Amino acid sequence: EDKVVQSPLSLVVHEGDTVTLNCSYEVTNFRSLLWYKQEKKAPTFLFMLTSSGIEKKSGRLSSILDKKELFSILNITATQTGDSAIYLCAVVRPGSNYKLTFGKGTLLTVNP
Amino acid sequence: SQTIHQWPATLVQPVGSPLSLECTVEGTSNPNLYWYRQAAGRGLQLLFYSVGIGQISSEVPQNLSASRPQDRQFILSSKKLLLSDSGFYLCAWNDGNQPQHFGDGTRLSIL
Numbered sequence: 384e385d386k387v388v389q390s391p392l393s394l395v396v397h398e399g400d401t402v403t404l405n406c407s408y409e410v411t412n413f414r415s416l417l418w419y420k421q422e423k424k425a426p427t428f429l430f431m432l433t434s435s436g437i438e439k440k441s442g443r444l445s446s447i448l449d450k451k452e453l454f455s456i457l458n459i460t461a462t463q464t465g466d467s468a469i470y471l472c473a474v475v476r477p478g479s480n481y482k483l484t485f486g487k488g489t490l491l492t493v494n495p
Numbered sequence: 496s497q498t499i500h501q502w503p504a505t506l507v508q509p510v511g512s513p514l515s516l517e518c519t520v521e522g523t524s525n526p527n528l529y530w531y532r533q534a535a536g537r538g539l540q541l542l543f544y545s546v547g548i549g550q551i552s553s554e555v556p557q558n559l560s561a562s563r564p565q566d567r568q569f570i571l572s573s574k575k576l577l578l579s580d581s582g583f584y585l586c587a588w589n590d591g592n593q594p595q596h597f598g599d600g601t602r603l604s605i606l
Contacts, residue, residue, distance in 0.1 A: 428595075483539075
């Protein structure tokens with residue numbers, strides 16, 4: 384059975400700090416790993432990672448995948464209060480119509 | 496551009512009552528559609544998915560059912576709600592191998 388484990392489950396930081404969120408996975412025939420940000424309602428898509436070692440970047444957020452060690456990290460630099468959210472990691476199930484298996488998420492709180 | 500709509504945003508229902516949550520997608524045709532539930536543990540659990548009209552696959556045995564009467568409409572239903580059906584229900588869509596995009600969700604409370 385596919386497994387996605389995120390750590391930490393929750394994290395409290397101050398504005399300006401840099402944070403690293405972790406996602407490890409066990410899945411046969413890996414295809415892709417996705418990161419989402421969820422504030423109050425809809426999770427919004429951040430990154431999709433398919434290849435090892437290639438960093439994806441969007442502003443202060445970046446993510447990288449290690450297919451040998453089966454994990455991904457999401458970095459946020461110079462955090463702001465607007466970064467407070469649940470960050471969800473998901474892997475695409477093998478042989479599916481892009482169905483996703485999600486981790487439990489990391490609740491990030493950024494205090495002013 | 497594509498948009499996804501879910502309603503209602505919040506719903507309070509008594510135990511044993513029926514349920515109907517609706518999701519529609521605009522700006523695309525023949526999308527894959529998904530229903531998820533997000534409980535207190537925060538992970539998203541896939542309940543149903545559909546690759547076309549009338550084609551529904553269930554992921555977990557439960558008190559809920561889904562239907563897709565039109566190409567861009569996905570409905571989540573129950574004949575008799577249980578307390579354990581409380582949660583945050585999210586609809587999502589995608590095309591092929593693209594990332595899934597989510598609606599704003601329905602927060603369902605069962606009393």
